[in-house]
Amino acid sequence: MGEIEKVTVPDLGDFDAVDVIEVLVSAGDEVAVEDSLITLESDKATMDVPSPVAGRVQEIRVKAGDKVGQGDLILTLERSGAAPAPVAGAPEREGGAEEAAEERELETAPAEEREAPGERPSTAGGGEPPRRPSTATAPAEGDQRAFTGAYASPAVRRYARELGVDVTQVRGTGRKNRVLREDVQAFVKKSLAPPSRAAGSALPAMPVIDFSKFGDVERRPLSRIQRIAGPNLHRSWLHVPHVTQHDEADITELEAFRQGHKEEAEKRGVRLTPLAFLMKAAVVALKEHPAVNASLDPDGEHLVLKRYYHLGIAVDTEGGLMVPVIRDVDSKGLLELAEELAEVSSHARDGRLKPDQLRGASFTISSLGGIGGGHFTPIVNAPEVAILGVGRARMQPVWNGERFAPRLILPLSLSYDHRVIDGALGVRFTTTLGRLLSDVRRLLL
Secondary structure, three states, rough: OHHHHHHHHOOOOOOOOOEEEEEEEOOOOOOOOOOEEEEEEOOOOOOEEOOOOOOOEEEEEOOOOEEEEOOEEEEEEEEOOOOOOOOOEEEEEEEHHHHHHHHHHHOOOOOHHOHHHHHHOOHHHHHHOOOOOOOOOOOOOOOOOOOOOOOOOOHHHHHHHHOOOOOOHHHHHHOHOOOHHHHHHHHHHHOOOOOOOEEEEEEOOOOOHHHHHHOOOOOOOOHHHHHHHHHHHHHHHHHHOOOEEEEEEEOOOHHHHHHHHHHHHOOOOOOOHHHHHHHHHHHHHHHHHHHEEEEEOOOOEEEEEOOOOOEEEEEEOOEEEEEEEEEHHOOOHHHHHHHHHHHHHHHHHHHHHHHHHOOOOEEEEEEEOOOOOOOOOOOOOOOEEEEEEEEEEEEEEEOOOOOOEEEEEEEEEEEEEEOOOOOOHHHHHHHHHHHHHHHHHHHOO
């Protein structure tokens, strides 16, 4: 037997624990170096854990739905180079490795997570087996319907994720309570059934419409980023009373300065963009108006003022919008910021951001200038209390007291939490920002 290699969870950055959303191998599989073994998911990103060596998978110690932290054992590998050893107890039938792995999960699960065959509810007569209640209606103490585990094949788990279903909430009707594809479909149908609601007790349910009645349609799953970001945006929209202050900044002189130093920056391998200037100006404005760089305490009676300036920068990727964080913006120069912006933007588009690069922002900038557009209303990235939206700068005629002169005008949109920032503070912040951007020399004061 070859040498056994233990594969553990790598450094997760600021995260103590993350979810295992998919196990990509089974006992007995042959893997090469850098082959993906499992997929982990944090609040806003996913990452695959690659194999450090080539070999045969011996024992898998995690399953989808587990939470893991740095250093936790994922699986063991028998290094290549020796005669492959058979996996103990692996059945010799099609799909045997997968079946055996899931049966081991059942055998090692707590007793309360398993049901004896005689205790399983019968589906005879068309009755539907009871399903685990959703998290919105937790079972009462002693309710035998509640269960803590879910046993399903990787294909069924993937299908459930595509539909936005938490597979641990689905009662399985397969052998040994395994969740089948049909169980996921039944769970979705039941979830879509309009619930009985007391008048005014909750948001009214959206109607379920069969759009195929009106013409040809295509059903396409949301991207992973959209599925993660959607609930966060919805929560922020429901809990934060949004106000958006629209303003403008004259960046004619800033653009002239940038163009004058563009070639010098390129010689150093840096693309100097207006966003770097925006970040420096935002930090100065945040220092002048510290309530904008804050969070509302959960008790609703205190404000947490942050003495650090970590800016989230929205990046457009193929899978959706991601917001990597540039830390300590106040201590970095323009060229350093421009270089770091290019690096994190590239990592975001390639899906190579680390978990700690997506956490800890105190203020967010969403710049659409590279695409187009003008003013818009960005959603506050709670628990932050404000977000700056930036459109495309355009030449406009501006009266200078004697005549109309062409000036490059940048549209600004500041959305904020009205519980923390009132209209007067919102206007003061955008006015300060406009003043700084109109004369970049003020950034040195």
